[in-house]
Amino acid sequence: xxxxxxxxxxxxxxxxxxxxxxxxxxxxxxxxxxxxxxxxxxxxxxxxxxxxxxxxxxxxxxxxxxxxxxxxxxxxxxxxxxxxxxxxxxxxxxxxxxxxxxxxxxxxxxxxxxxxxxxxxxxxxxxxxxxxxxxxxxxxxxxxxxxxxxxxxxxxxxxxxxxxxxx
Amino acid sequence: xxxxxxxxxxxxxxxxxxxxxxxxxxxxxxxxxxxxxxxxxxxxxxxxxxxxxxxxxxxxxxxxxxxxxxxxxxxxxxxxxxxxxxxxxxxxxxxxxxxxxxxxxxxxxxxxxxxxxxxxxxxxxxxxxxxxxxxxxxxxxxxxxxxxxxxxxxxxxxxxxxxxxxxxxxxxxxxxxxxxxxxxxxxxxxxxxxxxxxxxxxxxxxxxxxxxxxxxxxxxxxxxxxxxxxxxxxxxxxxxxxxxxxxxxxxxxxxxxxxxxxxxxxxxxxxxxxxxxxxxxxxxxxxxxxxxxxxxxxxxxxxxxxxxxxxxxxxxxxxxxxxxxxxxxxxxxxxxxxxxxxxxxxxxxxxxxxxxxxxxxxxxxxxxxxxxxxxxxxxxxxxxxxxxxxxxxxxxxxxxxxxxxxxxxxxxxxxxxxxxxxxxxxxxxxxxxxxxxxxxxxxxxxxxxxxxxxxxxxxxxxxxxxxxxxxxxxxxxxxxxxxxxxxxxxxxxxxxxxxxxxxxxxxxxxxxxxxxxxxxxxxxxxxxxxxxxxxxxxxxxxxxxxxxxxxxxxxxxxxxxxxxxxxxxxxxxxxxxxxxxxxxxxxxxxxxxxxxxxxxxxxxxxxxxxxxxxxxxxxxxxxxxxxxxxxxxxxxxxxxxxxxxxxxxxxxxxxxxxxxxxxxxxxxxxxxxxxxxxxxx
Numbered sequence: 001x002x003x004x005x006x007x008x009x010x011x012x013x014x015x016x017x018x019x020x021x022x023x024x025x026x027x028x029x030x031x032x033x034x035x036x037x038x039x040x041x042x043x044x045x046x047x048x049x050x051x052x053x054x055x056x057x058x059x060x061x062x063x064x065x066x067x068x069x070x071x072x073x074x075x076x077x078x079x080x081x082x083x084x085x086x087x088x089x090x091x092x093x094x095x096x097x098x099x100x101x102x103x104x105x106x107x108x109x110x111x112x113x114x115x116x117x118x119x120x121x122x123x124x125x126x127x128x129x130x131x132x133x134x135x136x137x138x139x140x141x142x143x144x145x146x147x148x149x150x151x152x153x154x155x156x157x158x159x160x161x162x163x164x165x166x167x
Numbered sequence: 168x169x170x171x172x173x174x175x176x177x178x179x180x181x182x183x184x185x186x187x188x189x190x191x192x193x194x195x196x197x198x199x200x201x202x203x204x205x206x207x208x209x210x211x212x213x214x215x216x217x218x219x220x221x222x223x224x225x226x227x228x229x230x231x232x233x234x235x236x237x238x239x240x241x242x243x244x245x246x247x248x249x250x251x252x253x254x255x256x257x258x259x260x261x262x263x264x265x266x267x268x269x270x271x272x273x274x275x276x277x278x279x280x281x282x283x284x285x286x287x288x289x290x291x292x293x294x295x296x297x298x299x300x301x302x303x304x305x306x307x308x309x310x311x312x313x314x315x316x317x318x319x320x321x322x323x324x325x326x327x328x329x330x331x332x333x334x335x336x337x338x339x340x341x342x343x344x345x346x347x348x349x350x351x352x353x354x355x356x357x358x359x360x361x362x363x364x365x366x367x368x369x370x371x372x373x374x375x376x377x378x379x380x381x382x383x384x385x386x387x388x389x390x391x392x393x394x395x396x397x398x399x400x401x402x403x404x405x406x407x408x409x410x411x412x413x414x415x416x417x418x419x420x421x422x423x424x425x426x427x428x429x430x431x432x433x434x435x436x437x438x439x440x441x442x443x444x445x446x447x448x449x450x451x452x453x454x455x456x457x458x459x460x461x462x463x464x465x466x467x468x469x470x471x472x473x474x475x476x477x478x479x480x481x482x483x484x485x486x487x488x489x490x491x492x493x494x495x496x497x498x499x500x501x502x503x504x505x506x507x508x509x510x511x512x513x514x515x516x517x518x519x520x521x522x523x524x525x526x527x528x529x530x531x532x533x534x535x536x537x538x539x540x541x542x543x544x545x546x547x548x549x550x551x552x553x554x555x556x557x558x559x560x561x562x563x564x565x566x567x568x569x570x571x572x573x574x575x576x577x578x579x580x581x582x583x584x585x586x587x588x589x590x591x592x593x594x595x596x597x598x599x600x601x602x603x604x605x606x607x608x609x610x611x612x613x614x615x616x617x618x619x620x621x622x623x624x625x626x627x628x629x630x631x632x633x634x635x636x637x638x639x640x641x642x643x644x645x646x647x648x649x650x651x652x653x654x655x656x657x658x659x660x661x662x663x664x665x666x667x668x669x670x671x672x673x674x675x676x677x678x679x680x681x682x683x684x685x686x687x688x689x690x691x692x693x694x695x696x697x698x699x700x701x702x703x704x705x706x707x708x709x710x711x712x713x714x715x716x717x718x719x720x721x722x723x724x725x726x727x728x729x730x731x732x733x734x735x736x737x738x739x740x741x742x743x744x745x746x747x748x749x750x751x752x753x754x755x756x757x758x759x760x761x762x763x764x765x766x767x768x769x770x771x772x773x774x775x776x777x778x779x780x781x782x783x784x785x786x787x788x789x790x791x792x793x794x795x796x797x798x799x800x801x802x803x804x805x806x807x808x809x810x811x812x813x814x815x816x817x818x819x820x821x822x823x824x825x826x827x828x829x830x831x832x833x834x835x836x837x838x839x840x841x842x843x844x845x846x847x848x
Contacts, residue, residue, distance in 0.1 A: 001617045012621050072626045079628055083610045089627050092636045093619055099643050120660055127670045134672045139720035147665040149720025
């Protein structure tokens with residue numbers, strides 16, 4: 001039992017899902033669902049279809065090169081079962097996936113942080129330029145901070161007796 | 168070729184059938200229509216064609232018949248004799264001769280009439296000639312009708328003859344009726360010959376095949392022979408005689424020692440001696456059957472003597488080479504009922520016939536040609552090295568063991584035995600993991616994990632995976648420390664919440680402006696440009712202005728005052744007393760004038776307020792504005808209002824909609840559609 005990767009979108013194909021297509025040159029194409037299958041039949045290039053992993057990797061949206069990828073490699077030679085090794089591997093796999101996940105997340109964050117910085121500078125500039133829309137210049141002269149002007153509220157309250165404070 | 172495959176002879180049609188066939192063929196395959204008016208040549212040709220066609224067909228059919236049947240001279244004498252015995256050679260030949268004669272006659276008729284037709288002058292004459300020709304041919308065929316019937320009969324019988332190959336190794340079984348020949352036949356071959364207790368069950372020859380030493384042998388079962396003079400024999404007996412006479416085979420003469428066949432041993436011996444001339448040059452064996460009923464040692468002296476006589480005869484036929492165990496080779500005792508001695512008899516018979524044939528071949532001239540071609544090649548010795556036979560030690564052990572303890576055959580316990588022990592096929596399922604070769608035997612029953620968390624375990628298999636993982640985690644730790652530093656840098660530059668508020672307010676304001684502008688732009692063509700003072704929607708109120716100004720952080724009171732003092736309601740009012748001009752109540756004025764934006768003046772005397780802070784009503788006619796009187800102004804105002812009134816597009820039922828005069832207007836509820844169904848109205 002093996003979990004395969006969908007040829008089009010690169011998601012894992014669990015048992016009982018999807019379709020395999022064997023071409024005349026004996027190349028096998030596996031698809032996770034009919035969406036990918038139909039896209040393939042339309043001869044679409046997954047590298048140009050935005051939602052596939054192939055596109056994302058090609059355009060640098062997702063992490064491409066990392067040492068965590070080397071842990072998972074398909075070996076074609078059968079190996080004799082070894083309980084000790086298998087236990088070790090089962091312990092190692094969650095750790096590896098965790099590291100991989102954090103690294104991927106960081107990659108995306110780094111990618112998006114540039115936009116954040118840009119947005120921040122833009123906001124600041126906008127604030128500085130257009131503050132006159134909400135704050136009169138004379139008020140700005142007095143109070144140079146780029147915030148909304150303080151509102152003067154007239155409060156009318158009735159004369160109250162000095163009631164002794166309740167203890 | 169009539170290679171003893173009489174089954175392939177074509178069916179011989181009867182006279183009538185033959186006539187029908189040919190005539191209908193003529194009718195179908197020759198042109199059928201000819202006109203009186205066509206040229207004579209055409210008419211003649213038409214009829215000549217018909218006559219010729221018929222003649223040819225008859226000739227062909229009859230020739231076929233003649234050719235298909237075997238020529239008795241040309242086939243194996245065994246078959247020719249057999250056919251003679253069965254069908255009488257002369258009769259057979261006569262029938263075929265008749266057919267031949269008929270054929271010739273028909274061809275003569277055909278040629279004659281064609282010659283006559285050449286001179287036929289009218290259609291009628293030609294037609295008559297044709298009719299005559301065909302009629303005569305048919306009469307000829309009618310004449311040979313009985314012959315054809317006979318030939319058909321013969322053909323059917325021939326087809327059912329057993330396919331005996333005269334050149335194959337053969338074993339012939341003969342003897343008195345009811346001695347057990349057919350039962351022996353059934354025992355050694357797959358032939359299913361009828362065995363019954365009455366005599367003459369077998370009425371013709373039967374063939375079976377048996378194997379010995381990878382060679383095929385023919386076994387021929389014959390009907391029983393009676394001791395009669397040659398001329399008195401009937402057809403059935405003659406069959407067996409023929410077979411005996413012609414087939415070069417081993418002969419097994421069956422003897423019933425119990426006498427249950429109805430013939431005593433003496434009678435059988437008499438028969439034997441009468442036909443022993445037929446046994447010349449054939450390996451002969453005497454087979455004493457039915458010894459379960461009468462054992463050999465219990466025979467009477469006379470019988471024994473007779474048997475010995477026969478044995479002596481048989482021994483004469485022993486080939487020159489075969490003189491081992493003379494007794495074994497000639498006399499056999501067996502019982503087909505108990506299967507005793509059956510196989511020995513068969514084996515010996517096979518061996519003897521084979522030996523006999525080989526001898527003959529060796530003596531004949533042909534063998535010399537073959538012998539020259541035989542050559543047994545022996546490989547030349549390359550060197551003087553001895554190369555003895557090599558037997559693996561395990562085999563030697565096994566042999567030694569087999570010799571010592573023959574009963575101790577060590578049977579390995581098979582999986583099947585294990586299964587049977589533990590409850591059979593449905594209950595016990597064999598453990599496939601039993602013979603796994605693993606580092607430790609405890610692991611044999613382990614369930615090997617294949618998938619975990621969406622990964623294949625096999626892809627990660629590595630002997631030093633844990634070390635690598637530790638290294639990876641170390642690296643990760645270092646990396647995370649570095650990342651934390653970067654993050655703090657980025658996050659430091661954030662805006663304060665108040666600034667964020669201001670920014671939001673700015674954006675909102677901008678959006679509002681844009682929206683207003685868009686509305687203005689889109690309605691610019693249809694919007695009336697009205698000066699601000701005719702502000703119907705009350706947009707430009709001092710309250711609003713006050714709100715906006717205070718929103719910007721400014722104090723609106725002075726602006727409001729100013730706006731109000733300049734408003735329309737003040738038009739026509741005298742200028743209010745300003746402090747400096749009048750000079751009344753200086754002190755009080757001055758005091759009040761300190762407050763900057765205060766336009767409220769303290770009066771020394773009260774003045775009646777005719778219209779404080781109120782505007783003139785709209786209908787009030789103000790001179791100088793263009794209306795002559797109030798009525799006109801009112802009308803003008805009304806008109807103005809009506810023109811700007813927005814049309815009610817709510818599609819709600821209005822005054823005009825209360826009554827539907829026609830609930831079912833005809834044009835909506837009748838009429839066919841030009842295209843489509845009218846199932847909805």
